[in-house]
Amino acid sequence: MKITEIKTAEATGHGFSTFVKILTDEGVTGVGECIHGGDGCSRLIENMAEMIKGENPLDVDRLWELIRRRYIFNGALAGNVVTAMTGIEIALWDLAGKALNVPVYRLLGGKFRDKIRLYCDCHAGRDELPESYAKRAKEIVAMGFDAIKFDIDDAKSPYKLDAFNWSITPGELQQMVDRVSAVREAVGPNVDLAIDMHGRYDIFAAVRVAQALEPFNLMWLEEPVPPENIDAMREVKRSTKTPICTGENLYTRWGFKDLIEKQAVDVIMPDLPKCCGLSEGRKIANLAEMYYIPMAPHNVCGPLGTIASSHCCASVPNFLVLEWHWVDRPHWHELVLADPPLIEDGYITLPDGPGLGVELNEEAVAKYARSDRPLF
Structure with missing residues (x-):
């Protein structure tokens, strides 16, 4: 299984949340949510996506560490770089659980x-x-x-x-x-x-x-x-x-x-x-x-x-x-x-x-989406 694409959407709530959707060549997808990443969060995720396309999404910790090390001189210690990494990581866990047919806690x-x-x-x-x-x-x-x-x-x-x-x-x-x-x-x-x-x-x-x-x-x-x-x-x-x-x-x-x-x-x-x-x-x-x-x-x-x-x-x-x-x-x-x-x-x-164990309601996300941001 390989990662083929990573998309984002943003919806209002406590400020706004950034949702991350990861797609694979086998049709399995994972979705995550991160918060307080600021207006640049989606752009950061787009850049990080290029680093892990073609990778196996089941290697969750390896991919998180791969991104972190490549950003070590560009903000990987704290702030919205870590928040963007977090949205990807949660989506990877969701995807891994679906691929293996087990809940994330397992x-x-x-x-x-x-x-x-x-x-x-x-x-x-x-x-x-x-x-x-x-x-x-x-x-x-x-x-x-x-x-x-x-x-x-x-x-x-x-x-x-x-x-x-x-x-x-x-x-x-x-x-x-x-x-x-x-x-x-x-x-x-x-x-x-x-x-x-x-x-x-x-x-x-x-x-x-x-x-x-x-x-x-x-x-x-x-x-x-x-x-x-x-x-x-x-x-x-x-x-x-x-x-x-x-x-x-x-x-x-x-x-x-x-x-x-x-x-x-x-x-x-x-x-x-x-x-x-x-x-x-x-x-x-x-x-x-x-x-x-x-x-x-x-x-x-x-x-x-x-x-x-x-x-x-x-x-x-x-x-x-x-x-x-x-x-x-x-x-x-x-x-x-x-x-x-x-x-x-x-x-x-x-x-x-x-x-x-839950799926994002994309119709609701569209309803509350930030008007100036693309929806996946």
Whole structure:
């Protein structure tokens, strides 16, 4: 079997996703999804396609490494080059599973679990009042989720004095505490609650927030400081009982190596359709497992990328929970052909069909496609 062509399409969602379709001389195809690759992602994939045409698509890891090495001086350490490679890699796994008539998780070594637990990213309340956050939390728990996440960084806060300074005022801190307190009171002690700060604060501010939130028994506090300074993140972790989480903006196992070895966080969250793909995601998880650190992947993809991440999550022992970010986008379920609903009571049941186990709905992709981009 040989790769004959690789095509792309882009559809709106959380920003937009890039879909990758790989065709072969035997008629077997594979489809993947990657995200946050920017406007140049499709062009990068077109260039990478020329490197692997004529190759055997079952050599997934070899082809990923072939592309990575050829781009080593052109951005292969991080950023949209890795994201483009990721879209190809996920499509290759889908194709390999179909060719061998097995689900992707079987090719990754089998599964530790049949269902993948999700947490719902609730974003924020409908307005900035604590009561609005509490109402939103109750709505999401009523949908069946027992793990939720809220954003508390607020660039428009009336208590913020300087748009560029990363410190925090007493008013901002109290506003954050009031919102988290309202959510915890609304959902009770048995719902896991994560809080995101989007890496917008300095060490002093992060420590103050993390310590102030200790009474609320968080699942984690996400990116309280920018992720590129691992030592700074470790300082925050060491200062508090609140678990600290980061990883959505790190790429490949090399990007996670120091973070894990320095034990700078309590939870890692690689974004698998953005930062590495499924095989590399397993390697990151296995490295974290050596330090007893759980993996809770970041995920803002549509259903195809989410299912791809689920196969990886099923294949590692230290999986904690997977993000679902589309609660306000009703077309999520339209984008694949599968027996609905994919999500029931806050879980995805892992598909057992060949490849990823779901097929991209190209009519829906066309419906939500970026108007200035070709569709496959």
